[in-house]
Amino acid sequence: xxxxxxxxxxxxxxxxxxxxxxxxxxxxxxxxYGFLGQNGAGKTxxxxxxxxxxxxxxxxxxxxxxxxxGNKGEAMERIGAIIEYPGFYLNLNAADNLExxxxxxxxxxxxxxxxxxxxxxxxxxxxxxxxxxSLGMKQRLGIARALLHHPELLILDEPTNGLDPVGxxxxxxxxxxxxxxxxITFLISSHLLSEIEQLSNKIGIIHKGRMLEEIDYxxxxxxxxxxxxxxxxxxxxxxxxxEQKLGTTDYVVAGSGGLRLxxxxxxxxxxxxxxxxxxxxIKEMVLSGDSLEEYFLKLTGGDKFA
Amino acid sequence: xxxxxxxxxMKLKNTKMHWLILLGAIPxxxxxxxxxxxxxxxxxxxxxxxxxxxxxxxxxVITILGPFMFALMTGYxxxxxxxxxxxxxxxxxxxxxxxxxxxxxxxxxxxxxxxSLLSCIMVTATGVIMSFTKPVEMEVLWSxxxxxxxxxxxxxxxxxxxxxxxxxxxxxxxxxxLGAFATIVTLIGEMGHGMRNILFPWAMPYWPVRELxxxxxxxxxxxxxxxxxxxxxxxxxVSLVFCIVxxxxxxxxxxx
Numbered sequence: 001x002x003x004x005x006x007x008x009x010x011x012x013x014x015x016x017x018x019x020x021x022x023x024x025x026x027x028x029x030x031x032x033y034g035f036l037g038q039n040g041a042g043k044t045x046x047x048x049x050x051x052x053x054x055x056x057x058x059x060x061x062x063x064x065x066x067x068x069x070g071n072k073g074e075a076m077e078r079i080g081a082i083i084e085y086p087g088f089y090l091n092l093n094a095a096d097n098l099e100x101x102x103x104x105x106x107x108x109x110x111x112x113x114x115x116x117x118x119x120x121x122x123x124x125x126x127x128x129x130x131x132x133x134s135l136g137m138k139q140r141l142g143i144a145r146a147l148l149h150h151p152e153l154l155i156l157d158e159p160t161n162g163l164d165p166v167g168x169x170x171x172x173x174x175x176x177x178x179x180x181x182x183x184i185t186f187l188i189s190s191h192l193l194s195e196i197e198q199l200s201n202k203i204g205i206i207h208k209g210r211m212l213e214e215i216d217y218x219x220x221x222x223x224x225x226x227x228x229x230x231x232x233x234x235x236x237x238x239x240x241x242x243e244q245k246l247g248t249t250d251y252v253v254a255g256s257g258g259l260r261l262x263x264x265x266x267x268x269x270x271x272x273x274x275x276x277x278x279x280x281x282i283k284e285m286v287l288s289g290d291s292l293e294e295y296f297l298k299l300t301g302g303d304k305f306a
Numbered sequence: 307x308x309x310x311x312x313x314x315x316m317k318l319k320n321t322k323m324h325w326l327i328l329l330g331a332i333p334x335x336x337x338x339x340x341x342x343x344x345x346x347x348x349x350x351x352x353x354x355x356x357x358x359x360x361x362x363x364x365x366x367v368i369t370i371l372g373p374f375m376f377a378l379m380t381g382y383x384x385x386x387x388x389x390x391x392x393x394x395x396x397x398x399x400x401x402x403x404x405x406x407x408x409x410x411x412x413x414x415x416x417x418x419x420x421x422s423l424l425s426c427i428m429v430t431a432t433g434v435i436m437s438f439t440k441p442v443e444m445e446v447l448w449s450x451x452x453x454x455x456x457x458x459x460x461x462x463x464x465x466x467x468x469x470x471x472x473x474x475x476x477x478x479x480x481x482x483x484l485g486a487f488a489t490i491v492t493l494i495g496e497m498g499h500g501m502r503n504i505l506f507p508w509a510m511p512y513w514p515v516r517e518l519x520x521x522x523x524x525x526x527x528x529x530x531x532x533x534x535x536x537x538x539x540x541x542x543x544v545s546l547v548f549c550i551v552x553x554x555x556x557x558x559x560x561x562x
Contacts, residue, residue, distance in 0.1 A: 083394045
């Protein structure tokens with residue numbers, strides 16, 4: 001399958017300090033890729049390398065199947081981005097700022113400015129100077145600018161920074177709508193687990209400059225499922241009873257007399273009764289499993305996410 | 307390229323740049339009013355208004371204020387992208403950084419020539435009004451216009467130096483300090499009417515002004531014109547190449 005973005009062992013060093021180390025990332029069309037990490041984990045540095053704003057110390061960035069180096073102009077025509085902060089010419093109004101963008105992107109259609117502003121609900125404020133905008137309005141204007149030239153990939157660095165909960169929800173809905181209606185691929189960085197969880201179908205977790213895991217949402221769900229952790233005297237017999245008496249195959253034999261049962265979590269009494277009736281002794285039965293947050297905490301060595 | 311230049315001009319909308327242009331142009335116009343003060347010839351008769359003298363005084367003022375004003379304009383155009391954190395976006399366009407740099411320098415050229423043009427309005431207007439009462443020497447008018455054009459052109463020679471300082475400092479302050487220093491040095495040089503001061507690149511625009519005054523002061527052609535031009539050309543080329551390389555290679559961190 002063709003890739004929109006691929007990074008290979010992307011590394012950035014400043015002097016002796018490595019701030020991003022061997023980051024591999026793969027994004028395919030239609031992905032909403034959540035790039036998750038604490039503040040200072042290396043997210044923005046990675047995004048800057050992808051956008052060609054800083055030069056990697058080693059490794060490669062490939063956009064739309066071509067190396068970024070030597071093809072930057074072509075790639076940038078197909079990308080919309082907000083890196084770190086949506087910067088605007090504060091003396092100009094929203095329409096003028098987007099007009100500058102339109103010209104620099106080499107677009108002919110002026111009407112697209114109104115369309116982009118309407119998409120983020122800023123059409124009524126198009127003649128207002130940007131210096132009068134709130135941070136939330138600037139974020140939305142940043143999205144409008146990023147959308148103006150109909151990009152295939154949107155790279156958004158902490159896009160909900162400064163937004164209130166209602167604004168964050170609206171932004172999420174906008175992103176999902178853009179995926180649905182325009183088929184835009186997203187790369188969204190955030191330190192907010194909840195934000196990434198609600199949006200992404202693929203998640204990359206970066207910590208202290210290293211990509212700890214790149215995982216699709218289904219695999220993550222599987223990893224973070226709750227289960228009944230049962231220690232029994234005879235695991236084979238117990239497995240037979242679970243299938244025959246309880247009618248489930250959603251379990252795994254964990255070895256050393258252990259079973260993990262992913263169904264009937266709210267019926268431990270029934271499970272234990274059936275096993276006991278079948279002559280299987282139960283040594284221990286506890287509800288286990290990580291929440292997403294616990295999973296990330298384990299992965300990152302116990303440091304807290306927001 | 308024209309599109310990129312137009313965006314640079316657009317960015318100046320609603321800024322205080324027009325005040326800065328007027329701040330450079332108005333003093334030059336005011337100084338030319340000196341020509342309207344009563345003046346008596348050695349023969350004791352009343353002298354008329356001397357357009358050449360007006361152009362000379364206007365040229366003096368604009369070449370003294372120019373280094374400061376033009377450095378400030380350049381510094382603002384370059385450094386605001388860092389200050390307003392628009393540099394991330396600017397360098398993410400499918401336009402080469404060199405092209406962006408040339409568009410910015412192009413905007414400075416427009417501002418310099420606008421300032422120069424406005425600075426000689428009073429002289430030109432006086433010439434036009436005088437032409438209704440007596441013939442005006444077209445050669446004097448043309449030499450005044452030529453002086454302004456050449457002075458403006460020579461002022462461009464040091465613009466990349468200001469641009470380089472603004473890029474490195476990501477602020478308007480370094481280029482403004484340089485401009486203030488250059489203005490003081492130029493002022494001292496012009497007050498002394500020395501020929502040699504045009505060896506200072508920022509004072510080179512004074513060369514055509516002084517040439518214009520030859521009829522007034524009988525000073526003869528400036529022997530330092532060629533070495534002065536050479537120094538200015540080297541300054542221009544070296545600083546421009548530095549700007550291009552620096553702009554192309556610069557890494558953009560935290561919007562500034």
